[in-house]
Amino acid sequence: MNYLFALWEGGGNVPPALSLVRKLVARGHAVTVLGDITMAGEARATGARFRAWERAPSRTSRRREQDLVNDYDIKNPARLIALLREKLVMGPAEAYAADVDLALNERPFDAVVSEYLLFGALVAAEARGVPRIALVPNVYVLPVPGVPPFGTGFLPATGPLSRLRDRIVTGISLMLWNRGLPALNRLRQARGLAPLGAFWDQVGCASKVLVLTSAAFDFKGAYPEKVRHVGAELSDPDWVSPWEPPAQTAPLVLVGLSTMFMNQEATLQRIIDALGCLPTNSIFTTGPAIDPERFSHGDRVQLVRSAPHGCVLRHAALCITHGGHGTLLKALSFGVPVLCLPMGRDQHDNGARLVASGAGLRLDARASAARIEAAARRLLSEPAFTVAAQRLAAIMAEEERAGAAIVELENLSRSSSRSFERINHS
Incomplete structure (x- = not known):
C-alpha cells in the first residue's frame, strides 16, 4: 500500500507518527511523509520518502524562535484556543490543503494519515475521495460524554455539581472553537464539500480516528464509533545522544521536560535543588530549546540535551516530567512512577489521568523545591505507585504486541483498494 502522512513540527507529536511510518515501511508499504524540514532526516531514516511543506509553514530548526505556536506564556484558555485555531488549525489550512493536493497530483495514495489538527490536509483528502485517518498523538481531546473537558486537568465528575461544571466548560470551549467554523466551511465549499454544523465535525469526517495512547490510561467515556485507542507509540527519536548508566547504585531519577520552549528553566532549577536533597542520581534531558550549561547542580546530577529515555528508564526508579504524553507514557511502559508538573497544552489532562491511575502525583509547575522533594520521596518510598505503574506497563506491553494501529x-487501505478495484471493473 501507499500512504501519505501529513505532519507538523510540534515536538512530542512527531516521534509517535514516525514510529508508525517505520513499522509500515518494515512491512513492505510505501510511505511519503509530508512535513516540516526539521523532520526530514528522521523521516528518511524510517525508509520513507520525505516531502517538505511548500506553501504551508515549515520549520527549518527546532529553536524556540521558529515555534509555530508560541503558547508557553498564555494562561487564558480563550486566548489559547484562538491562538491554536488561527496559527495551526485554520489560519494555514488552505496552504496545508494546497500542499496535500500537490502530493496527491504527483502519485496515487491508498490513504492519507493526517495529524488531527491539520484540517487543511483532512479537507483535501476528503475532497479527493481518499480514505483518511485522523491521528491523535496523545489522549483523545474532543468532547466526549462522561470525560472532563480537555485543557482543564479535571478528574472525572463524581456528582451533579462536577457534571454541571463539565457541561458548562465544554459548552464555552465549543463556542470558542466554532468561531473557526465559517473559515472551515469556506475551505470545504471551495472544494465541493458540504458545510459542517460544528468545528470538530471535521475530525469526525475522517474514515478512522486513531488515538495513540493506551485505553487503560485515557478516561472511560462514550467515544464515537470511529475512534480507536490503539496504544502508545514510544520509540525514541533518532536525534537523541548515547547514554551510559552511572556506576553508583543509588536510585536513578529521569527528569525530562518539554523538548519545546515552555519557559521551563525556573522549574528545572527547582527540580535540581529538590533532588540535591535526596540520595539519588539523576539525569536531566533539557531538549533542543534549553542550554544545559545554564544550570547549577551537584555531582549526582547530570544535565544533557538528550538521552534515549527508553534506555534510561530501564534503570530508573522515578520519572519527573512536565506531563508531555510521550515521556509520561514511556515511563509508565517501564513500570516507573511519575511526578508530573504540567505547564500547558495536554499536560494538565495527562496529569489528571496519571493521578487517577494511581501511578504518580501531580504538582503545580510553580511548586517549591521543598514540595517537589516531598513528592519525590513519596514516589520512591511508597510501593503502591510502582505497583500501579507496573500494572499499566503490562497492559501497554500487550497493546504493543497487538499492534492495533x-x-x-x-485494513482501511486494503478495504478502500478493493472498493476502487470493484468500481474500476464495473
Missing part, C-alpha cells in the same frame, strides 16, 4: 491502517 498498523492493523487499522492496513
